[in-house]
Amino acid sequence: MKPQQSKALSYAKAPISKKIKPGGKTVVSQALVKHGVSNLIPKIHVKRGDIVMLMSGSKKMGIKTTGKVTRCMPKFGKVIVEGLNLQTHYVKPRGMQQNESGEIKKIEGPIFASKLMLYCTACKKPTRAKQVVNAKGKKIRHCRHCNEAIDG
């Protein structure tokens, strides 16, 4: 008997194949198109420089802790956050000099953006953003709890 496959499609497991459609849109993954999920690059709701809180995951990953987004990987739907999901890398001594010792490095691993929530520094809560047009006619994000502007 075959093990039951989950219907939820992971962006990470989907094969990545780039093809240009007649419409001019880039197809990231054929698997996503087949499942009718999307033929576009998955949208990430946070951007670089945002303060975010990890809402799901293990204690080791840093659940319920905050960090700053340093890099976005929209192709995979993932982001890299400062101080979250630290992975240990063992670096061997490669230099020609003697007595050089290896080192243990802690490097941030990528996290699915859906596990993260925007964090409001004014009311100290994870929040969703709402779009507000400011006096200059520019769209900025506001906290849904305290109406404080998140973008500067």
Ligand SMILES: [Zn+2]
């Ligand atoms: Zn707030």
